[in-house]
Amino acid sequence: MERALGTEAVKRGMAAMQKGGVIMDVINAEQAKIAEEAGAVAVMALERVPSDIRAAGGVARMADPRIVEEVMNAVSIPVMAKARIGHIVEARVLEAMGVDYIDESEVLTPADEEYHLLKSAFTVPFVCGCRDLGEAARRLGEGASMLRTKGEPGTGNIVEAVRHMRQVNAQVRRLVSMNDDEIMTEAKILGAPYEILLQIKREGRLPVVNFAAGGVATPADAALMMELGADGVFVGSGIFKSDNPEKFAKAIVQATTYYTDYKLIGDLSKELGTPMRGLEISKLQQSDRMQERGW
Amino acid sequence: MLTIGVLGLQGAVSEHIKQIEAAGFKGVLVKKAEQLEEIDGLIIPGGESTAIRNLMNLYGFIDPVKDFSSKKKPIFGTCAGMVLVADKLNGSDDAHLKLMDINVTRNAFGRQVESFETDLPVKGLAEPFPAVFIRAPYAESAGPQVEVLATYRDKIVAAKQDHILVSAFHPELTNDTRFLELFLEMVKESAKTTGAEV
Numbered sequence: 267m268e269r270a271l272g273t274e275a276v277k278r279g280m281a282a283m284q285k286g287g288v289i290m291d292v293i294n295a296e297q298a299k300i301a302e303e304a305g306a307v308a309v310m311a312l313e314r315v316p317s318d319i320r321a322a323g324g325v326a327r328m329a330d331p332r333i334v335e336e337v338m339n340a341v342s343i344p345v346m347a348k349a350r351i352g353h354i355v356e357a358r359v360l361e362a363m364g365v366d367y368i369d370e371s372e373v374l375t376p377a378d379e380e381y382h383l384l385k386s387a388f389t390v391p392f393v394c395g396c397r398d399l400g401e402a403a404r405r406l407g408e409g410a411s412m413l414r415t416k417g418e419p420g421t422g423n424i425v426e427a428v429r430h431m432r433q434v435n436a437q438v439r440r441l442v443s444m445n446d447d448e449i450m451t452e453a454k455i456l457g458a459p460y461e462i463l464l465q466i467k468r469e470g471r472l473p474v475v476n477f478a479a480g481g482v483a484t485p486a487d488a489a490l491m492m493e494l495g496a497d498g499v500f501v502g503s504g505i506f507k508s509d510n511p512e513k514f515a516k517a518i519v520q521a522t523t524y525y526t527d528y529k530l531i532g533d534l535s536k537e538l539g540t541p542m543r544g545l546e547i548s549k550l551q552q553s554d555r556m557q558e559r560g561w
Numbered sequence: 562m563l564t565i566g567v568l569g570l571q572g573a574v575s576e577h578i579k580q581i582e583a584a585g586f587k588g589v590l591v592k593k594a595e596q597l598e599e600i601d602g603l604i605i606p607g608g609e610s611t612a613i614r615n616l617m618n619l620y621g622f623i624d625p626v627k628d629f630s631s632k633k634k635p636i637f638g639t640c641a642g643m644v645l646v647a648d649k650l651n652g653s654d655d656a657h658l659k660l661m662d663i664n665v666t667r668n669a670f671g672r673q674v675e676s677f678e679t680d681l682p683v684k685g686l687a688e689p690f691p692a693v694f695i696r697a698p699y700a701e702s703a704g705p706q707v708e709v710l711a712t713y714r715d716k717i718v719a720a721k722q723d724h725i726l727v728s729a730f731h732p733e734l735t736n737d738t739r740f741l742e743l744f745l746e747m748v749k750e751s752a753k754t755t756g757a758e759v
Binding site: 267268269270271272273275276279280282283284285286287302303304305306307308342343344361364365366367389390391519520523524 | 569570571572573574575576592607608609611612615616619640641667668671672673674675676677678679680681693694695696713714731734735
């Protein structure tokens, strides 16, 4: 029987299987196991979590393949890894290693300030960040199979993720209410591929799963993003920078599943210890704003 | 109208509900075990089986789903759902619901880059089914009570045992409702014996 690898259904379908779940950043096998046991649907294997990338400064690159390999060997849930924006070779290396999903991520220092990866040319699926519908549609045009808000990674501050989720969803609603003869001008204004916008208008929704990312620090933050229409949540620095990662991870998973059960979220939030220390977005230097990376 | 519940803890839930409703049945998102009382058939969707199992434990779903099954109410497990209903899991002594006499291997075809689509001949369907396999399991072996509905490279990827149906692939990710209809027929049959309103 003939089979086709890396098709759109297979790549987008993989993201659909992650819905309602939490994807956690981990830097070693031990953290990966804690994440899996807590009920994470996938882990993101990294050398440093975003808040440490911020602290370290300098150029942030793809993780040491040994770390990625260690994480892949430690868990049976899918393993994601980050490649720099536009870094064809980092992405190909991760694909060759058998990573399940690649995040073309603004958390790392971009390798190309003009062009993103042509993700449709890969067998492995990609997730990309977006702040608005134009950015979402451009990434879809390049072949992203999953989207996430950019938020402002490593800050523990949810405000940017909220802004981006509301923005994308408001623009989708606006698009859906438009007449067909208005779509081309909207494409021009958003800098978005016309066909993708037309498809979104016809289906009434984005054609791929859209997760929240970039600033989720508490169970209530995760539930808030679900309330705003996220299909699931990425938690970066939040878990393993908290006092009790195990308890924290479990609480975030449950708050994501039962995001409208406020009594439960209250109980889950009791005595969780100190969450990661947050950063005020307005105090960040322009050059430290990761969300400005990519276009 | 018959009601089909989709276990809504994690995974491809809305895709199933959409197809169920398109077929003229009522689709319900099942997030609490009490809801099992109100449904005529249950779908355990694709997702991450470890994450779903975890939440099933935490929120007391294991025994209620077993009770649901003991009343011969139909259950359909896709992908992670197939892992969850299996009697045996390869490489683990900790099987989950143990509702079907199959020995299942998780992620059996490899990692995501090995995920694939193929036109799969299925017993009971006139034309091959567009099967989407995503980090899919397969059953290495099945007991005598199990009717094998499809194999891929000699591995069992769809099967039925009495009121339990499983597929390693994802009918809910396609526009083809024929496989789901096999399940809906099972629900109709079972409803006749319980006297539920069709």
